[in-house]
Amino acid sequence: MSQHYFDTESNRYKSFELPGAKPHYNPDKPGQVEHIFLDLNLDIPNKSYYGTCIINLTPIRNGLESLVLDAVNLNIESVQVDGNPQQFEYDGKQLWIYLNLLTEINKQIAIAIAYSAEKPQRGLYFIEADKYYPNKPTQVWTQGEDEDSRFWFPCFDYPGQLSTSEIRLRVPKPLIAISNGELIATDEDGDYKIYHWLQKQVHPTYLMTLAVGDFAEIRDEWNGIPVTYYVEKGREEDAKRSMGKTPQMIEFLSEKYGYPYPFPKYAQVCVDDFIFGGMENTSTTLLTDRCLLDARAALDNRNTESLVVHELAHQWFGDLVVIKHWSHAWIKEGMASYSEVMWTEREYGAEEAAYYRLLEARSYLAEDSGRYRRPMVTHVYREAIELYDRHIYEKGSCVYHMMRAELGEELFWKAIQTFVRDNAHNTVETVDLLRAIEKATGRNLLFLFDQYVYRGGHPDFKVVYSWDGDSKLVKVTVTQTQAVSGNNGSSNSLFDLKIPIGFGYVKGEDKGDKVESSTLSSPSPLSTLSPQFEPGAILQRVLEEHYQTADSVEIPTEILVQYDLPDSEILADVLTQRKGRKVSILTPQRQVKAELIEMVERNAQYELQRMQKLSDRNNEAMQDLATILDLPDLPHRIEGYDISHIQGSNAVASQVVFIDGLPAKQHYRHYKIKNPTVTVGHSDDFASLAEVIQRRFRKYGEDPQLPREGNPDWPDLIMIDGGKGQLSSVVAVLQEMNLLEDLRVVSLAKRREEIFLPGESQPLKTDPEQSGVQLLRRLRDEAHRFAVSFHRQQRSDKLKRSRLDEIPGLGHHRQKQLLGHFRSVDYIRQATPAQIAEVPGIGSRLAQEIYDYFHP
Ligand SMILES: [Zn+2]
Structure with a gap:
């Protein structure tokens, strides 16, 4: 069954599963853990401690003879149940307790384990000065997530068990001990002090914590609840600077989540050498002291602020509402990461938040393309900690944002609040989030979860634009390129989603800076639009063209447009019929959707300005190239050719076209080389190039009447990737076809970026950095990229087909x-x-x- 969740179709991506990965499930429950009480004594100089762990358990079944607890590298002295010694076995990882009396349903038992630990490897960490770091403070702290609590106390160590907890700790003065919940007692004991903490709300073992040190305590509050910052003495000012916004954040999140901060205090302890940035232990977050800011660093406080709000968000998402299994960790990590975005929005505005989100998306995309692709929910792994990657944090955040976009501002928060309220002090799985959304909004978002949560990947778009000046027709094609062709039933790798298409034009002849609206494409065709041109009508034609060839799953149920369409009802009807579901076309006024359109417009405007700059640059480059090559006119259409092969197999030629210096992808072509002498182990670039040029210009060779000058298909310049040899073979075939007189052809040699002309043995004297040569280089690189991409596709098709x-x-x-x-x-x-x-x-x-x- 586990295979079912994996993207076996997509071989382009590395597998997430490392060798040794296997399915992980929560263990069977012998009963409900009610309470855990740790009574411990620290021996810091010896990096050790001893004491007892008492677990109250209510059995679920009658007649259990033994219990198995997680406990790694502890010294187990004795085990008692209700005061009576029991037999036990311990292998250094698990503790088997053989019960004298069989369990009875609902008859609670108290298991008391006397134990000690020396130099624990994980779970509990001793920090002390040594000869290398003489100034390091003495501290002890813990880190339980994911499965490390078992390294410091015996327990049923998985997040499906929630219980109250209590920790009493004896520490040498002047150190203080901080733990979950409320400090219910302190006791003096000579040179020692005893701290007694009680956590009355249930939580899992991985959130139990201890932090010991000679800390300064800075008190703040929110609504009468203590908010405390613990830092090394002398850094009190930095504490306030770094964490001072905590009460505002508590207020903000309490309101957003619709649930007041649920614990009796909120402490943040900055500890030395912490192994993570922060850890959201229930009511007691530990943070790395590296997040502390001095006055100068505080000028850019964002990282620390993000960390603080992230861990705080976990107090609800993770600690109040607990994930039942690590496979669902995206619920809490995604929301904590999304809360960074929310806080950024509140503090610094929507633009900053959008940028923050963009960085999160990029971070996920980098992992997806560079490391592996996986579903966010999976229970196949080696160690649970491997799941804590950019998929569950950054992509998780993006998925929450998609839910917000899908549901709208009001319903999204209603759903989130329902989820928190209904599952407070309980464990959840992903399905519980779906249920809460349905309960609160009536919406079933399973389609979204199926695509983005239970499955790996995301849509990749290719947008192609072309302009037919005669009929004033724009064609925009948006393709989801991740849906590999030849993949049987490829529609299952398509994503069902809304693609807003923004569109705009430049008024009249004055195309300077007067950008009226937005566009996805270059300014030149748009500038020919007359001022009377109706944007709605243009948009209508764009949409008609776009969805004409679209697969029915590519048609969204909702299309947002910037301008009213003249015939939007007719178009909506047609699309509804094709999709088999109601499709509506809206000109949104409501906030979120209007924002979406605004975003598209803004992006398109940037793009238009960028294109304008590009176009200026390209004009200069064409001018330069015309001068270098002594051309009668600017080379408006330039074609570049390149050959790609791996040891001769599947040789492929690419033809790329630049119009006015910009790639015109609609004119790109691939040629599979047919020449029989080009076979495995025997490649011949010269012959391949000759073949391609011959095929490309055959019709002109056969028909001298075909128009050349003024024909948009006729290039002003041809560029071959290569040196003199490559050029000669092309020249020969052009001569054969009687075309050498009419066609200008050059080659660009890689080593020194030298340009060769037909019949010349020496390259032209040019500077590789001059703009004309650079234009040719861009063309050559594009031809190369295009040839290689097709080549890869061909090879993989061959394996598949x-x-x-x-x-x-x-x-x-x-x-x-x-x-x-x-x-x-x-x-x-x-x-x-x-x-x-x-x-x-x-x-x-x-x-x-x-x-x-x-x-x-
Ligand atoms: Zn987190």
């Missing part, structure tokens, strides 16, 4: 028919020609060829 591909005359459509009929290539192989001919569209001749192919 059937052998049917190799049968001449059998296109994709017929392959599908055949496979649809026979179900597998093996069955086709076994079929007679007559049986094959029964498949619609095959016919007897092709059937014979297919048969012959399998029976050579």
Whole structure:
């Protein structure tokens, strides 16, 4: 079953699962843990401690003979149940207690374990000065998440068990001890002091904590609840500077989550050498002391502020509402990370928040493309801590934001508040969030969770724009490129989502800085629009064109547009029919959606300005190139050619086109090299280039009447990737076709970026940094990129696709028919020609060829 959750279809991504990964589940429950009481004595010089751990357990079943607790590298002295010694076995990892009396349902037992620990490896950390760090303060602190509490006390160590807890600790003066909940007593004991803390609200073992040190205590409050900052003495000012906004944050989050801060105090303890940035132990967050800011650093307090609000958010998401299993950690980490965005929005405005979100998205995208791709919810791993990655933090945050966009401001918060209220002091799984959303809003967001939570990946877009000046028709094509073609039933890798398309134009001839609105494309075609042009009408045509070829799942149920469309009802009807679900087209006024449109408009405007700058740069470059090559006119259309192959297999040529210095991707082409001499182990770039040029310009060679000058298909310049040799082979074939007179062709050699001209043995004297040469370099690099990308695609297609591909005359459509009929290539192989001919569209001749192919 676990496989089901994984993206097996996508081989482009590295697997998240490391060797040794296996499914993890919570263990069976012997009963409900009611209370955990740790009574401990610290021996700091020896980095050790001793004491007892008492666990109150209410059995769920009758007749249990033994209990198994997690306990790593502890010395277990004795085990008693209700005061009576019990037999036990201990292997250094787990403690088996053999009960004298079998368990009875609901008859609570108290398990008392006397134990000690020396130099614990994990869980509890001793910090002390040594000869290398003579100024290090003496401190002891703990870190339980994910499964390290078992290193400092015996317990049922998984987040599905919630109980109250109590810690009494004896420490040498003047150190103080801070722990979860309220300080209910202190006692003097000579040179020692005893601190007694009680946590009355249930929580999991991983959130139990201790922090010991000679701390300064800075008191603040929120609504009468103590808010305390503990820092090394002498850093009191820095504490206030770094954590001083905590009460405002408590106020903010209490309101957002619709649930007042749930614990009797909130302490933040800055400890030395902390292994993480922060840890949200219930009511007692530990932070690294590196987050403390001096006066200068405070000028840019954002990182610390983010850390403080993140850990605080966990007091609700994680501590009040507890995840039942690590596989659902995205619920709390995603929300804590999203709370950083929310706080940024409140403190620094929407723009800053949008930027913060963008950085989070990028951070996730980098992990997805560079490390691995995985669903946010998975229980297959080696160690739970591996799950704490950018998928659950940053992507988790983005998914919360998507929920907000989907539900709208009001309903989103209503859903979040319902979730918190309904699950306070309880454990949750992802499905509980879905249930809360449905309960609060009536909306079923399973489609969103299916795509972004239970499955890895995200949509990747390719946006292609073209402008037909004669018919004044704009065509915008948005493709989800992650849906690899040839993937059987590829629609399941498509994402169902709304794509706002912003559109705008520049008024009249004056295209200077007067950007009226927004666009996805270059300013030049737009500047030809007359001022009377109706933006709504343009938008209508864009949408018609865009959705004409779209798969039905690509059609969203809601399309937001910036301007009213003249025929929006008709278009909505057509789309509704195609999708099979109601599709509405809205010109939003409401805040969130209007913001979305505004964002699109803003982005498009930046893009337009960027294009304007680019266009200026490109004009200069074309001018320079015309001078270098002594061209009669600016080279408006330049074509670049490159060959890509790996040891001769699948040789591919790319043709890329720059119009007015910019890539015109709609004119790009790939050529599979047919020349039989170009085979595995025997590649021939010269022959391949000659073949491509021959195929590209054959029609002009055969028909001298075909218009050249003024024909948009006719290039002003051709560039070949390579040196003299490559150029000569192209020159030869152009000569053969009688085209050398008409076509300008050059080559650009890699080593020194030198330009060669036909018939010249020496390269032109140019500077690699001059703008004309740089334009050629951009063209060459683009040709190279395009060739390689196709090459990769070809190779992977080959691995994926059937052998049917190799049968001449059998296109994709017929392959599908055949496979649809026979179900597998093996069955086709076994079929007679007559049986094959029964498949619609095959016919007897092709059937014979297919048969012959399998029976050579
Ligand atoms: Zn966190």
